[in-house]
Amino acid sequence: MNDTRWPQAYASGPLLLGVRHHGPGSARAVRGALDAARPAVVLVEGPPEADALIPLAADPGLRPPVALLAHAVDEPGRSAFWPFADFSPEWVAIRWALEHGVPAHFIDLPAAHTLAREKGEQDPGAKREGEVRGDPLAVLAEAAGHDDPERWWEDIVEHRGPGERDPFVPFAALADAMGALRERYDAGGHGRDLFREAHMRLRLRAARKEFGEQVAVVCGAWHVPALREKTTVAADRALLKGLAKVRTDLTWVPWTHRRLARSSGYGAGIASPGWYGHLFHAPDRPVERWLTKVARLLREEDRIVSSAHVIEAVRLAETLAALRGRPLPGLGETTDAVRAVMGDGSDVPLALVHDRLVVGDVLGEVPESAPAVxxxxxxxxxxxxxxxxxxxxxxxxxxxxxxxxxxxxxxxxxxxxxxxxxxxxxxxxxxxxxxxxxxxxxxxxxxxxxxxxxxxxxGTTVLGAAQARAEADATAACALADVTALAERCLLAGLPNALPVVMRVLADRAALDTDVGHLAQALPALVRSLRYGDVRGTDTGALAGVAMGLAERVFVGLPPACAALDRDAADEMRGHVDAVHSAVGLLTETRAGAVAGGAAAAGSGPFGAGPGGGLRDRWRAVLRALSSRDSVPGVLRGRAVRLLLDDGALRSEEAARLMGLALSPGTAPADAAAWIEGFVGGGGGLLLVHDERLLALVDGWLRGVSGEAFTDVLPLLRRTFAAYEPGVRRTLGELVRRGPADRAAGRAAHGAVTPGFAAEPDTGRADAVLPVLRLLLGLDDDSDMRDDNILAGVGV
Structure with a gap:
């Protein structure tokens, strides 16, 4: 059947090639052994249902890293992966079989049993060396006097050259070592290994019956002793009888080097897939080629690395390998050399090298001919x-x-x-x-x-599936905010056919929900949806009506809902007030844009007179009510005053009067501090910088707080002022340091204005930026857009 002599050591049995999964040294050794033995069939560890997918490995469009994905037909979330890199021994065996016209088959436990495991039980398809039973390679390394199993494996396997005289000797030695380990630590395998190995033996017997003794098996080295074991067919079948199973589908999917890494949680993961891939593909001088890659990466990141650095790093890596008694420099030696020569002793560049090269971001590819849902x-x-x-x-x-x-x-x-x-x-x-x-x-x-x-x-298409999912989510949603958020997502996703269902559910939830906080939380997403719909050309008439209804209910219910709140509830309600304020602004702007575009007549609809003016006026009335009620917590009263001031609905003199009342001696220090937090909290420090009356009120109140009360208000004030930009804090500190007398003298010397600020804007300096602004905005010099409109648009 073959023109080469079957290895003498395997004359009466199959060629068992025990490997380390995703090991480049193992992969090279497997290729050498298969070239020498020329088996009639190749058996590989993997789910047998994937036999039909093996021919796709010859397709140029299937580029590792890839993985076999098996999922339950009735429960797609129940799935398992079998990853392959181009330096995986199993992948090399499959490719060898396809290139030489030799049948290849998977022999592991079927995925139908793997996916039927009980919930919480570990996936046996992904269990490799180094999990529950402990790492057998670590035990072998320790027995050999090495404290690092990765380094030991590199020395004895990964750094072996391709010119070995007998390609079968390493596999025989490794099989004997694993046999000794299993006799001492785990004679019968562990967990579901018993089932897996029983099925492997059954498949192996079937292959020997069909192809004779010239059968090659590529599997994890841990399983080789079990495949040598003399058992009966009846015993293996009895062990597998009664195993649960589910209907499964399998296909090839792209995988990544990052997911091959042990840190990703993959049981057979390796620490350095990028490094192993380099070792597998480098035709010669792997250290020099690796350090050249490192230098290229560091240069791309604007680090100064020359050819001399590479030469010195190679010399250092070789010297370290000699001192450590290693046959060739490994990843440890090259890393140390990069740190010393290219990184000036710093670990900072090493993090980049590890992420981009040692692990890497290689993504495999799968051809269109692969099965897919x-x-x-x-x-x-x-x-x-x-x-x-x-x-x-x-x-x-x-x-x-x-x-x-x-x-x-x-x-x-x-x-x-x-x-x-x-x-x-x-x-x-x-x-x-x-x-x-x-x-x-x-x-x-x-x-x-x-x-x-x-x-x-x-569904069978992305559009149809997203629409069906949105409708189902809307029906199942309990909170009003969830439904409004879903409406927003439907508009963003371009799902107009799902909106009727979402809007019907939204109207029902809004009619039944009486919690003002829920209504306030739902309104912003709904208003954003109006703007998104405008950008995407979606009809949002129904959304506008619901938004107006929510806004009206918030206006009516907010003042009583803000009374008698504790500290945490008041902080939460402040967030709702800010959100509603922003939503009202967006809602009126959206309506104003529609009116200006001729989409609606001014003064019509629920927005009241003018493009949104009625809505804004009613909201301002709510804020005035909040600012003047003693039963409303200080943080909300201060916030209401600040929003009115920013909106131009309150003169600065009136704001100063209200602050004076809030900071009067009759107000409890904690309540006064809360009022200040509501008024100038959230990065509003520039208001105090520009308005010395407000700063003087805060300064005077703080200087009058007793020592006992100061301890209580300090955390509130610290939280308020810590949110300011560093430059704002420095300016405020300088103004406070001067004191009232110095500030007054400064104003007198500078024409009753704050030192450092002019009484009026400098129009000359503003005009100087107009050409740049026109360039950034894409406006021609002959554009009819006025200069003052351009400056107003950027806040000048």
Whole structure:
């Protein structure tokens, strides 16, 4: 059957190649052994249901790292992975079989049994050396006098050259060592290993019956003694009889080097997949090539690294290896050399090298011909159409929703978030804050393939599945804020057909909810939805009516709800007041924009006279009521005064009068401090810088607080002023240090204005920035936009 002689040591049995999963030295040794033995069939550790997927390994579009994904048909979230890197011995064995026209089969316990395990039990398909039973390699390393099993394994296996005289000797030695370990520590295997090894023996017997003795088996070294064990077919079948099973589907999915790392929680993980990949692919001089990669990476990060640094690092790594008695420099020696030569003794560059090179962000690829659920195929089609390729390295994506491609990308990412597929997470934009801009942080993780399979129960397309999921979530939602947030997400995801269901549920929940806090919490998301709908061209008429109804109910119920609150409840309510204030501003602006665009007639609709004026006036009346009620906590009264002042509905003289009343001797110090926190808290220090009357009131009140009361109010004041920018705090400190007399003298010397500030804006300096502003805003010199409008738009 073969033109080469079967190894004498295996003349009466199969060729058992025990390996370390994802070990480049093992992978090279497996390839050498298979080249020498030329077996008639290759058996590999893995789920037998994946035999039909083995031919895809010959497809150029299937690029490791990849993984076999098995999931239960009726419960896609129940899944298991079998990862393969290009330096995994099992992958090398499969590729060798395909290249030489030799059958290859998986022989591990079927995934149908693996996925039927009881809840909480560990996945036997992913259990490798180094888990519950302890790390057998660590035991062998300790017996050899080494305290580091990784270094010991590198020395005896990974650094072995390809020119060994007998390629089978290392496997025989490792099998004998594992046999001794199992006799002493775990003669019968551990946990579900008994079932796995029984099934492996059954598959091995079937292969020997079909192909004779020229059978090669590539499996974890721990299992080799069990495959040598003399057992009967009846005994193995009896052991497997009655195991639970479920219907399963399997496919290939992309994997990453980061998920091969032990730190990811993968049981057979390795500490340095990037380093192992380098060792496997480097044709010669692996140390020199590695340190050249490190130098290139550091140069890309603007660190000064020359060719001389590389030469010196190589010499140091070789010297360290010789001093430590190692055959070749390993990762430890190269790391020490990088720290000393390229990093000037600092560990800072080492973190970058470890993240980018030692571990790495390599993401595998899977061809379109691989089996997939319909939802996965639709997602892949949209990813290609939108030029949005998954990547393992986290990256930021800036979207301009005015363009069709970016708008489509936004809808896709929002729909996936609705489906629980967190490929992208919204991030804060560093540039424009307009509603036509979005920033996303993208990173594809292998587990997202499972999430896509789970989401397949909602539909066969991303659009259909997201719509069905939104409708189901709306029906199941209990809190009003959850429904309004869902309405916002539907608009962002472009799901107009789901809005009727969401709006019906929203109207029902809003009619039944009497908690003002819930209503106030729900309003901002609803108002944001109006603006998002405007940007995306979505009809939001129904949303506007519900938003107005919520706003009216908040206006009526807020003053009584703010009475007699304790400290924590008052702080929470302050957040609601701020949110409603912002929502009212957005709501009136949105309505004003609609009126200006001819979408509605001024003075019509529930907004009252003018584009939103009635709504804003009613909200200001609510704030005035809050500011004047003694039963309302000080933090809310102070906040109401501040919002009115910022809104132009309260003159600064009146604000000073109200502050004077709040800080009068008749007010308890703690209540006065709370009023100050509400008024100038949250970064409002510039108000005190510019208005010396307010600063004098706070300063005078604080100097009059008794020593006993000062201890009580200090935490409140510290929390208030700690939120200010450092420059604001310094300026306030300087103003307070001068004292009232010095401040008054300074005002007299500077024309009754605060020192450092002019009485009027400097129009000359403002005009000087106009060309730059026009350039940034994309306005031509002959644009009809007035200069004062441009300056007003940027707050000048």
């Amino acid at each position: 319909p939802l996965q195929r639709d997602l892949a089609r949209q990813q290609r159409a939108l030029r949005l390729k998954p990547a393992a390295l986290e990256r930021e994506l800036e979207l301009d929703l005015r363009g069709d491609t970016d708008a489509g990308r936004s809808r896709l990412l929002h729909r996936l978030r609705l489906l629980g597929v967190g490929w992208g997470e919204p991030a804060r934009s560093r540039g424009s804050t307009g509603t036509f801009r979005e920033t996303w942080r993208l990173r594809w993780e292998p587990e997202l393939s499972v999430r896509v399979a789970e989401a397949g129960v909602w």
